[in-house]
Amino acid sequence: VHSDTPITVRRCGDDEGEGVCVGGTDKNIPEGHYATHHEGEWNDSNAGGRYIPNKPAGFRSNPQYLLTTESPTPQAVSVIITQPTRGKLQPMAIHAIRNAAPGLTAGVHPNHRVVNSSHATPEAVYGECHEASVEVQVSKDSPVLIVPSCFEPGQKAKYKLTVLSTDKTAKLSQPDAAKDQVQKFKQTWKKGGSAGGRPKFGTWLNNPQYVVKGQPGTSVQAVLIQKRPRPASIHIVQNADDSLSKPKVMPGYEVLKEPREPGHKEVYFERPELAVGMVLEDSNPIIIVPSTYEQNIENDFELHIISDKPVDVSEGGKSSGGASSGMSFDGAWTRGSNDGGNYNLGTWRMNPQFKLTNTTAKPASVMVTLQRSGGTSPIGLGVVKNHDKYGPFATQCVLPDYSDVAIFTKVQDGKKFKYVKSDNVSLKVDIPAKATVFAVPSCNKRGELGQFNLNVEPLGDPAGISCQPTNVKAQNFKNKLPNNVKGEGQSMTGNPGLVVTCKSKTNLCCTYRRAEDPEYAYALALVKNTKDGERPVKGYKVVAELLDDIDGEETDFISETEGGFSCCVDPGTYYLVPRLMSVEEDEDPAPSEFGEYTLTVIPDQMTCDIKPYGPTV
Secondary structure, eight states: OOOSSOOOOOOTTOSSSSOOOOSSOSTTOOTTOEEEEEEEEEOTTTOOOOOOTTOOSTGGGSOOEEEEOSOSSOEEEEEEEEOOSSSOOOOEEEEEEEOSSTTOOSSOOTTOEEEEESSSSTTSOOBOOSEEEEEEEEBTTBOEEEEEEESSTTOOEEEEEEEEESOTTOEEEOOOTTTSEEEEEEEEEOTTTTOOOSTTSGGGGGSOEEEEEOOTTOEEEEEEEOSSOOSEEEEEEEOOGGGTTOSSOOTTOEEEEOOOOTTOOOOOBOOSEEEEEEEOOSSSOEEEEEEESSTTOOEEEEEEEEESSOOEEEEEGGGSOSOOOOEEEEEEEOTTTTOOOOTTSTTGGGSOOEEEEEOSSSOEEEEEEEEEOSOOSOEEEEEEEOOGGGGGGGGTSOOTTOEEEEEOOEEETTEEESOBSOSEEEEEEEEOTTEEEEEEEEESSTTOOEEEEEEEEESSOOTTEEEEEOOOOOEEEEEEEOTTOBTTTTHHHHSOEEEEEESSOEEEEEEEEESSOOSSEEEEEEEEOSSOOSSOOTTOEEEEEOOEEETTEEESOBOSSEEEEEEEEOSEEEEEEEEEEOOOTTSOOOBOOOEEEEEEEEESOTTOEEEEESOOO
């Protein structure tokens, strides 16, 4: 015994002075304290060796005792371990431990927490001492596991444990090994499939998933075991209220538990064993998701789900094997075809479109998730509904004058962003009864390319909900208006346009889109000649035209980037004619600048012939 100040050292059991004898007899136990004794030994089967952080199996092979009390309030209890005074002393220590899920008391499980130990730190050097002790707070609802251990595995020695407390109900007993129930699952993270990586990646949702259902108050612990350890983690999550019953992780989920150590940000560790646990607060299912830190890391693993009461565990996510109500589509943004750019551009409608239909008589909700599988550009997701003026064409594809149903928006630092550098974005979409809306995935800029997956998951009864890519036989024509066109008059007969020949009664949808923000208002009309001619001639009759309402007055010139109309025509020949004019009310119609535009015609009859006339640029 070394000391830098004078001290008195005496042997326990001496009658002189006050003291507590805990290793031999009870004659010197302080008044009001109670002691119980238990004898044990380390032998070939249970001498597991010292405590080593994050190392499995060995330490947990040591003898284990359950320290309990009948007191509803925490009681201070000391457990003292002594070795016989004769013979060689073995380096030893004693640890008080609770599992990650507090209700698990059948034994020490991985990722346990050392509540206290007989040394300054749980992994401190073991001492060749006659006696060591640990003190811990124990209550009826919060028992503790006590583990005595030697320094080296296989060391043999006898020991005595003494429980000392003012609570006479404090006692040690053997844990009931059958109390905790263990369900084991073998699985593999596969490249390009279930190896989805950490939550930063949109593919995290592709990782193996396990749905757990149990009674409130049930302790559940998930243990991830890898023979070839890779940086990995386990997350326990729960879906939002409107998708609680889904057997897979849905966007908007809440992380309930992850293996974050106190004072540390990391949740991914390269360990043979990793665990996380919690107590179920209600009967709603939770979902356990093991994952590697990086994507496409192949590795085998075992997942043990341990509970103190019966729980139902089933595989969820893409590996569930059951019928899924979700609808999934692969797509891509390709240059010059469907790279329409962001929501604020007039070309946004060029992006891929997916038709969502609710055929039921009640409103329905779906979760739409856009997951990027290639490319690095910011992505966004919008869901829109067409104007009723388009009649049957309103359910075919996105048309001008659409209205927003839901637009993805992320708030960061007080600012709203519709496009984010993320691998996935999600939207909850409410679809009115017997209605059709359109989901449009897009990149931030035109020319930004990549592959994607669009998933639609009904949040209620999937019956009556459908999704499919739009497949409209639209005909597009690009041109420029020449700069010698003036206002209304001569422009109707002089402008280039389209000649539309219908052999039977036909529904037509006609749209106009400026390539740039318009400096001049434009008009679009479908006319029919009353005299013979290869283009509109004076005396033509307007069959249908693009109209707008400005300050309560109807006008056939609008200043929006795009517009359109639909109509039904009888067999015959018609002309679709665009025009430009100044938007200044006090100006006379002035010569237009060169105006690049795209005309789109959608007929519902294949017998309709459409071709341009007039000069093309």
